[in-house]
Amino acid sequence: MESFYTIQGEGFHQGRAAYFIRLGGCDVGCFWCDVKESWDASKHPQMTIDTLVQEASAFPGRLAVITGGEPLMHQLDALTGALQEAGFETNIETSGSSELSGSWDWICLSPKKFKAPLPGILPRANELKVIIFNKSDFEWAEQYAAQVSPSCKLYLQPEWDKSAQMTPLIIDYIKANPKWELSLQVHKYINVP
Numbered sequence: 001m002e003s004f005y006t007i008q009g010e011g012f013h014q015g016r017a018a019y020f021i022r023l024g025g026c027d028v029g030c031f032w033c034d035v036k037e038s039w040d041a042s043k044h045p046q047m048t049i050d051t052l053v054q055e056a057s058a059f060p061g062r063l064a065v066i067t068g069g070e071p072l073m074h075q076l077d078a079l080t081g082a083l084q085e086a087g088f089e090t091n092i093e094t095s096g097s098s099e100l101s102g103s104w105d106w107i108c109l110s111p112k113k114f115k116a117p118l119p120g121i122l123p124r125a126n127e128l129k130v131i132i133f134n135k136s137d138f139e140w141a142e143q144y145a146a147q148v149s150p151s152c153k154l155y156l157q158p159e160w161d162k163s164a165q166m167t168p169l170i171i172d173y174i175k176a177n178p179k180w181e182l183s184l185q186v187h188k189y190i191n192v193p
């Protein structure tokens with residue numbers, strides 16, 4: 001759909017320069033999704049892996065973040081192999097709802113109620129990032145925290161339009177349950193892509 005060089009705004013790698021590759025297509029349908037224009041893959045141009053890697057290599061950063069849409073709707077072995085071959089760290093942002101493919105340095109799993117993650121990705125996640133839209137999402141987040149590996153980082157991120165209401169609840173929750181950390185969509189505060 002698009003690619004851009006920016007600062008990773010969320011999660012463990014927040015603050016790092018990163019080249020984002022946003023792949024078209026999503027079959028999950030979160031009603032609060034902040035990139036609904038990504039859902040229909042046919043509305044976006046196809047690009048070759050060579051071109052994507054070449055464009056990414058024009059910038060000095062060597063962190064690539066594959067997102068979407070739901071990137072795992074695509075078979076990602078060739079793209080991630082080519083990126084790693086060119087010296088990139090490969091990170092993914094995914095709901096985990098389609099089969100895992102690709103060679104990853106870091107997997108950020110953000111599970112969704114609308115299409116659950118497949119079980120295979122849970123032990124592979126380096127980071128679990130749960131979006132908090134309402135109070136019941138804390139209990140739901142714990143169900144996933146119980147299924148990831150002991151070393152998996154745990155983040156709670158407010159849904160953007162509910163952040164005024166949810167961020168104070170998230171802060172209280174993290175103070176009481178310090179295994180969790182806060183993830184904010186910093187790029188939206190600093191107005192970068």
Ligand SMILES: C[S@@+](CC[C@H](N)C(=O)[O-])C[C@H]1O[C@@H](n2cnc3c(N)ncnc32)[C@H](O)[C@@H]1O
Binds near residue numbers: 069070
């Ligand atoms: C747009 S999604 C694309 C990748 C993948 N489909 C997924 O959901 O993980 C990228 C990240 O943004 C988060 N996100 C999407 N809409 C959001 C919103 N309105 N507020 C907060 N986070 C949001 C997702 O949970 C995910 O962690």
Ligand SMILES: Nc1nc2[nH]cc(C(=O)O)c2c(=O)[nH]1
Binds near residue numbers: 067093
């Ligand atoms: N700066 C920036 N950081 C991000 N982290 C995850 C994003 C995504 O949409 O996957 C994202 C994004 O869209 N922009």
Ligand code: SF4
Binds near residue numbers: 038
């Ligand atoms: S899974 Fe990701 S891209 Fe798909 S609707 Fe949900 S937030 Fe948007």
Ligand SMILES: [Mg+2]
Binds near residue numbers: 035
């Ligand atoms: Mg985003």
